Amino acid sequence: MAIEEEPDLIISDVMMPKMNGLEMTKRLKLDLKTCHIPIILLTAKASLEHKLEGLEEGADSYIMKPFNSQHLLIRVRKLLELRLKIREHYKDKLDFKSDDAPLNRIDQKFLNRLTSLVEDNESQNDLSVEELSDKLGISRVHLYRKIKKLTDMSVSEFIVSVKLKRSLELLRNSGKTVSEIAYEVGFTSPSYFAKCFKNQFKLSPSEYRQQQ
Template sequence: MTSESITTEYSSKPVILLVDDNEEILDFLQDDLEEKYTILKASNGKEALEILNSDLVNLVISDIMMPVMDGYELCRTIKSDFEYSHVLVILLTAKNTIQAKIEGLELGADAYVDKPFSPEYLQAQIANLLSNRNKIIDYFISSPLVHIKSMAINKGDESFLEKLNDSIYKNIENTELDVKQLAETLNMSRPTLYRKIKAISNLTPNELIHIARLKKGAELLAKGNYKIYEISEMVGYSSQTNFGRNFHKQFGMSPSVYVQKLNDKN
């Protein structure tokens, strides 16, 4: 069991998929965004879905009016498909009407930007969406009793995260629990499970298992029914020392200090 604290890392550039049938707009957006983001491009919704099937994308910026598959259909498909329902979507359109905006938001779009738009405004929208996602992830990682489903941005992801959490907890005493066993339990392929966990949490499955063990330990500590050494074994640690070291690295306090803080609140 590692003794390293798990934190999210945002050193690699977030991946943005640009979707528009106008090559000039694609090139303009790419020139404006590629310093901060890794850019992928598609000329319609169908091409965009093919890219989403092969690449881990953080955010899609799509025009609405396109041939083959328009932006509305692309957004609907993204937000209703388990494989990439976590992907953030910004819709761009010249249809500057309230009804057009309502339709896009009802399909699950995370933001709506009118054409012509200010590059600075679009940059701010992108940064805000990604920053909010990262804050949610960091809050989950650093807070002992915050549930994994707090990272979900829609009902589908919430259901997936609850099932994932249940699967980890059912096997939490198993010190060898890994992504292969989790995938079998959830009836998913390992690549699909890995991609989904990484996309939602920016963690690998093994890192998420590590945090889940510590969070279960915090939950048991809060109940006050077991000794620390008992809890260590119950959550898959070979020793109380190892559990205590990992707990302190992850949450900034030892299990005993954590219990004392809980008692002081009551």
């Protein structure tokens, strides 16, 4: 169900029929499609050993029963706020390979690989979602969902963002014209490149270069 619906957050009891909360957490946190989902485990097992076991399996929070409802609501709010901060981090900095954002290992590896795929094909102006999803080994739907959850971008917006970040380096360090840079990083025209650049950075490529 979590794989199909991809909820924003999961609250689960440790003691459940068929599969306990620890096993569920482990499976979800090892699956690329669901490892970004925050998980809160509720349990009557109050020992430090049990708490450490839950955290070791990847739970984002481990709350003892009986619990205070206000405590639970605060943990939910804080975990959702953290996800929002991660998205804002990527939208502002466009640094998808950064270690600054508190992502889990699987999510960071996924973003690193996706970013590298776009960078390796940066001059290709028709890089498609299908091509990326095939190379990543996941469906188009899960690629869309994953990128949206991690960065609050569509796949197309993510591709443009990686290209724009590369253009900053070229504007700073190369003597190429803005038009040459636009085509080199895979935009269909200099005018479209300039439009995307200004939308992201609030100034034109030429203005950015003059400030360096």
